[in-house]
Amino acid sequence: MSRVYNFSAGPSMLPLSVLKTAQAELLEYKGTGQSVMEMSHRSKEYEEIIETAEADLREIMNIPDNYDVFFTQGGGYTQFASVPLNLMNKNNKADYIITGQWAKKAFEEACKYGDARAAASSADKTFSYIPKTTREDFRKDADYVYICLNNTIYGTKYNTLPDTGDIPLVADISSCMLSEPLDVSKFGLLFGGAQKNVAPAGVVMVIARKDLLGNAMDITPTMLNYKIQADAKSLFNTPPCYNIYMAGLVFKWIKEQGGVEAVYKNNLKKANLLYDFLDNSKMFKGTVVKEDRSLMNVPFVTDSEELNKKFIAESQANGLVNLKGHRTVGGMRASIYNAMPYEGVEALVNFMEKFEKENG
Amino acid sequence: MSRVYNFSAGPSMLPLSVLKTAQAELLEYKGTGQSVMEMSHRSKEYEEIIETAEADLREIMNIPDNYDVFFTQGGGYTQFASVPLNLMNKNNKADYIITGQWAKKAFEEACKYGDARAAASSADKTFSYIPKTTREDFRKDADYVYICLNNTIYGTKYNTLPDTGDIPLVADISSCMLSEPLDVSKFGLLFGGAQKNVAPAGVVMVIARKDLLGNAMDITPTMLNYKIQADAKSLFNTPPCYNIYMAGLVFKWIKEQGGVEAVYKNNLKKANLLYDFLDNSKMFKGTVVKEDRSLMNVPFVTDSEELNKKFIAESQANGLVNLKGHRTVGGMRASIYNAMPYEGVEALVNFMEKFEKENG
Numbered sequence: 001m002s003r004v005y006n007f008s009a010g011p012s013m014l015p016l017s018v019l020k021t022a023q024a025e026l027l028e029y030k031g032t033g034q035s036v037m038e039m040s041h042r043s044k045e046y047e048e049i050i051e052t053a054e055a056d057l058r059e060i061m062n063i064p065d066n067y068d069v070f071f072t073q074g075g076g077y078t079q080f081a082s083v084p085l086n087l088m089n090k091n092n093k094a095d096y097i098i099t100g101q102w103a104k105k106a107f108e109e110a111c112k113y114g115d116a117r118a119a120a121s122s123a124d125k126t127f128s129y130i131p132k133t134t135r136e137d138f139r140k141d142a143d144y145v146y147i148c149l150n151n152t153i154y155g156t157k158y159n160t161l162p163d164t165g166d167i168p169l170v171a172d173i174s175s176c177m178l179s180e181p182l183d184v185s186k187f188g189l190l191f192g193g194a195q196k197n198v199a200p201a202g203v204v205m206v207i208a209r210k211d212l213l214g215n216a217m218d219i220t221p222t223m224l225n226y227k228i229q230a231d232a233k234s235l236f237n238t239p240p241c242y243n244i245y246m247a248g249l250v251f252k253w254i255k256e257q258g259g260v261e262a263v264y265k266n267n268l269k270k271a272n273l274l275y276d277f278l279d280n281s282k283m284f285k286g287t288v289v290k291e292d293r294s295l296m297n298v299p300f301v302t303d304s305e306e307l308n309k310k311f312i313a314e315s316q317a318n319g320l321v322n323l324k325g326h327r328t329v330g331g332m333r334a335s336i337y338n339a340m341p342y343e344g345v346e347a348l349v350n351f352m353e354k355f356e357k358e359n360g
Numbered sequence: 361m362s363r364v365y366n367f368s369a370g371p372s373m374l375p376l377s378v379l380k381t382a383q384a385e386l387l388e389y390k391g392t393g394q395s396v397m398e399m400s401h402r403s404k405e406y407e408e409i410i411e412t413a414e415a416d417l418r419e420i421m422n423i424p425d426n427y428d429v430f431f432t433q434g435g436g437y438t439q440f441a442s443v444p445l446n447l448m449n450k451n452n453k454a455d456y457i458i459t460g461q462w463a464k465k466a467f468e469e470a471c472k473y474g475d476a477r478a479a480a481s482s483a484d485k486t487f488s489y490i491p492k493t494t495r496e497d498f499r500k501d502a503d504y505v506y507i508c509l510n511n512t513i514y515g516t517k518y519n520t521l522p523d524t525g526d527i528p529l530v531a532d533i534s535s536c537m538l539s540e541p542l543d544v545s546k547f548g549l550l551f552g553g554a555q556k557n558v559a560p561a562g563v564v565m566v567i568a569r570k571d572l573l574g575n576a577m578d579i580t581p582t583m584l585n586y587k588i589q590a591d592a593k594s595l596f597n598t599p600p601c602y603n604i605y606m607a608g609l610v611f612k613w614i615k616e617q618g619g620v621e622a623v624y625k626n627n628l629k630k631a632n633l634l635y636d637f638l639d640n641s642k643m644f645k646g647t648v649v650k651e652d653r654s655l656m657n658v659p660f661v662t663d664s665e666e667l668n669k670k671f672i673a674e675s676q677a678n679g680l681v682n683l684k685g686h687r688t689v690g691g692m693r694a695s696i697y698n699a700m701p702y703e704g705v706e707a708l709v710n711f712m713e714k715f716e717k718e719n720g
Contacts, residue, residue, distance in 0.1 A: 004393030008400040011601060016387075019395055023386040027379055033364030033679065035379055037560035037606070040368040040682055073433040073562065074583050077597045081581030109582060195598055200397040202433065202562045202600030219579050221441030222469060223434050237437040238555055240562030240600065241371060246397070319393065322400055 005344035008322035009152050009297060010175065011195040013339040018249045036245045041238050050234060050241075053248030057205065060254050063184050068208050068230035071244050076102065076174045076193045078224065079204060080109035083146065083170055085220040086227075087189065087212060088114040091141045095119040097162065100127040100151040101328065102172060107146070113217065119145070126329065127154040130292040133162045144168045144188055150176035150294050152196070153326040155287065155333065157294040161186060168212060175296050177205070178254060179338055180264040188212050196296070197338045199247035202240045206230075254338070263338050270336050270345040271295045277349045283307070283356040287329060301331030308332060311355055320348055365704035368682035369512050369657060370535065371555040373699040378609045396605045401598050410594060410601075413608030417565065420614050423544050428568050428590035431604050436462065436534045436553045438584065439564060440469035443506065443530055445580040446587075447549065447572060448474040451501045455479040457522065460487045460511040461688065462532060467506070473577065479505070486689065487514040490652040493522045504528045504548055510536035510654050512556070513686040515647065515693065517654040521546055528572060535656050537565070538614060539698055540624040548572050556656070557698045559607035562600045566590075614698070623698050630696050630705040631655045637709045643667070643716040647689060661691030668692060671715055680708055 006013045029036045032045050039046040054069050063069060072078075083106070088094050092114035096107040098121035110116035119138055120131040138145050145164045150157045152175040161169065168188025177192035184190065189208045195201035206226065213227040222228060228236055234244070257263050275293060278286045278300055287299045302308055308331050312324050325333040336345055366373045389396045392405050399406045414429050423429060432438075443466070448454050452474035456467040458481035470476035479498055480491040498505050505524045510517045512535040521529065528548025537552035544550065549568045555561035566586065573587040582588060588596055594604070617623050635653060638646045638660055647659045662668055668691050672684050685693040696705055 002393055003388070006394050006398055006400075008398075008403070011398055011400060011598065013398050014395065019387055019397070023383055026383040026386060027376075028363070033362055033681070034366050035374065037379070038366055038368075038371055038373050040366075040371060041561065043368070043682070073435065073600075074438070075433065075597045078434070078581060078583045081583065085581075112579060193598065195601075200600075200602040201401065201598045202603055219472060221438065221445075221581070221584065222465075223438045223441065224581065237435045238371065238553065238561045240433075240560075240603070241555075242560040242603070243562055243600070321393070322403070 002319070004319045004321045005340065005347055006321050007334045007336065007340070007348070009326070009333065009335045010193075010337075011201050012335055012337050014200075014246075015250065015253045015339045018246070018253050021249055022246060037242045039241060041235060041241050046241060049245050049248060050239070053244055053251060054234070056248060056251035056255065060178065060251060060260050061182065061184060061207070063207055066210050067184060068210055068213065068226075070206050070229045071234040071239055071247070072204050072206055072229055073202065073240055075201070075204060076172055076191065077105070079172070079191045079206070080106040081113070082224040082226065083144075083189065084110040084113040084116065085224055086216045087168070087170065088143045089215040089217065090143050093117070093139060093142045094144050094146060095138045095142045096146045097121070097131060097133065098123060099130055099148055099156060100154045102151070102153070103146070103148040106148070106172065110146070127151060127156065128287055129289040130156050130158055135163050135165045138164055138167055142167050144170045146170045148172040150296055152297050152335070154329060155294045155297040155299040156292045157296075159291060168209065176294070178260055178263065179267050179296055181260050194243060194247055196335070198250050199243050203243040203247060205247075266342060267295045267336070267338065270340065270342055271298065273342075273345050273349055274298050274334060274336070277352060281352070281356060283360055284352060287331070296337055297333060297335050299325055299329050299331060299333040301325070307359060310359070314355065315348075315351055318351055320351060362679070364679045364681045365700065365707055366681050367694045367696065367700070367708070369686070369693065369695045370553075370697075371561050372695055372697050374560075374606075375610065375613045375699045378606070378613050381609055382606060397602045399601060401595060401601050406601060409605050409608060410599070413604055413611060414594070416608065416611035416615065420538065420611055420620050421542065421544060421567070423567055426570050427544060428570055428573065428586075430566050430589045431594040431599055431607070432564050432566055432589055433562065433600055435561070435564060436532055436551065437465070439532070439551045439566070440466040441473075442584040442586065443504075443549065444470040444473040444476065445584055446576045447528070447530065448503045449575040449577065450503050453477070453499060453502045454504050454506060455498045455502045456506045457481070457491060457493065458483060459490060459508050459516060460514045462511070462513070463506070463508040466508070466532065470506070487511060487516065488647055489649040490516050490518055495523050495525045498524055498527055502527050504530045506530045508532045510656055512657050512695070514689060515654045515657040515659040516652045517656075519651060528569065536654070538620055538623065539627050539656055541620050554603060554607055556695070558610050559603050563603035563607060565607075626702060627655045627696070627698065630700065630702055631658065633705050633709055634658050634694060634696070637712060641712070641716060643720055644712060647691070656697055657693060657695050659685050659689050659691060659693040661685070667719060670719070674715065675708075675711055678711055680711055
């Protein structure tokens with residue numbers, strides 16, 4: 001087998017050791033005579049799997065006890081509805097910061113359910129920066145302020161959280177979850193789809209301050225009701241059992257790496273290697289202002305559409321796959337999530353160097 | 361490895377050959393250098409997987425062209441909300457037949473969104489039969505009539521569909537999907553969770569007559585909007601890619617068996633073996649009226665709580681697992697989905713025979 005370096009924005013690479021464990025356990029999980037895929041979600045074997053996954057996530061993210069943690073379905077997009085349905089529950093108002101397509105879609109979904117307002121936006125420069133805000137930018141009676149912490153398409157990241165005063169901060173952390181330490185206590189609610197840093201697509205993790213739950217709108221579908229999901233410990237109905245098992249293997253892998261702090265150090269090393277090259281290249285350049293750069297998603301361009309195309313085709317042929325950028329930004333994008341090894345970024349930079357020499 | 365016979369109501373057994381293929385392909389799918397779990401859902405490799413899965417499902421279920429087919433998330437329970445949100449759209453009225461816990465929960469969810477009415481129920485006898493209805497039992501202006509085609513907990517199944525005249529019939533087919541031929545054209549909409557007959561939990565298949573879609577309520581979360589999911593061919597957002605891949609392997613397995621007709625013959629053979637034993641046993645008896653018996657879920661009891669307990673414990677120790685009945689019915693339940701081999705039912709019946717002799 002020759003594994004490629006997969007720079008896809010998600011779903012993307014999983015740690016090889018995790019895949020090997022999954023493969024070894026696929027026909028039979030630990031002497032149970034069955035695959036995890038076949039296990040009753042009410043069996044004691046499966047209960048141990050899901051409880052361990054939650055406990056490990058709590059441990060590696062250092063999640064305080066006054067937060068509920070649960071696994072749910074429907075991708076981040078379902079959360080775009082669940083957030084207002086559950087949390088826009090005092091004054092039916094919420095403020096959104098629009099830092100890209102996903103934040104915008106979350107905002108549009110919230111407009112269905114109440115008075116959602118765009119408090120700031122970086123649309124003026126194709127979302128290539130994080131807008132600066134102060135407490136005064138938010139309505140005092142907003143039920144929450146919503147941000148997308150890392151913007152997959154545009155390659156930006158909040159390096160400083162907005163000051164929202166007493167207003168709960170809600171964040172979509174899909175594309176940066178577990179990539180660096182995060183102070184959960186600064187948030188009212190966090191959610192993250194699995195398919196970047198955690199597991200195969202099909203499971204979302206929600207981390208919610210307990211006092212914010214329990215007051216969902218009457219029209220909330222039962223399955224989107226946070227309080228019901230949290231109280232049932234992710235087992236209100238049949239959860240995506242195998243996806244949660246995979247998430248649990250990744251959480252254990254993070255612990256083996258030395259925790260999120262150690263993973264973060266490696267992510268910094270990887271991102272610095274690539275950004276340093278971009279900053280010194282005559283052919284390639286990054287598209288994001290330096291202080292707002294993402295550690296996970298690195299968009300870059302040349303000044304020629306033709307060169308971009310050639311680069312994408314040749315890199316693909318060299319085992320560096322899915323480097324095509326999102327159509328709204330153009331050019332290239334390297335997503336270098338936790339499971340992308342340092343050697344993968346090294347291979348990319350070496351290839352870029354060679355390409356620049358040959359085509360410069 | 362010693363595989364057990366797993367009689368779980370779901371998640372439950374998958375065909376061994378399917379698990380072996382999944383295991384063989386886990387680290388690398390067909391020379392792509394990556395696992396299906398890691399594939400971009402927008403890649404041409406993955407598009408082929410999902411398109412083939414849909415095409416195979418259309419083929420084995422003989423789904424007419426005027427029906428949309430798509431894969432979605434959130435389990436059957438999310439469909440309990442999606443159905444009224446999308447289809448209770450002309451007169452805001454729907455009639456439900458209550459044949460068990462799941463039909464009841466679907467009904468309760470619909471009450472949130474409009475005038476839902478219980479047109480018939482078999483609650484009077486612990487849902488041990490399917491209520492007889494005529495066209496007159498349904499309101500002429502109901503937007504749809506809802507049934508649960510096979511009732512997992514109670515072991516009943518519609519052997520004759522209710523006559524609803526021109527009113528579209530909506531059915532939850534989670535626990536009988538692909539177990540026997542079904543004339544899709546008789547339904548307005550069908551949905552089925554994967555975790556009984558199709559794939560690991562985390563994906564739901566929806567089959568909907570095209571003319572019924574496109575008029576969802578304004579409050580419908582985007583992800584629950586059938587028209588949006590259908591038009592995007594299950595790729596509106598990141599689908600549960602790996603679960604769909606597994607479903608595709610199971611569809612191919614069904615084709616290898618000779619299609620749904622052949623699978624049905626085997627299911628009849630399995631169910632007859634068990635029901636014949638129950639009908640002749642002095643110790644064990646089925647709980648369902650004969651004409652409404654399910655081919656998939658077979659509840660049975662003895663007249664002693666103590667014997668039930670002993671049977672469950674000893675069968676478990678003999679590699680016949682998850683035979684405990686649902687708490688609302690008590691006793692035992694053998695779920696014998698498509699992937700349960702004939703030999704598994706044979707082993708169960710042999711064990712029951714032996715148990716009856718030893719304890720009779």
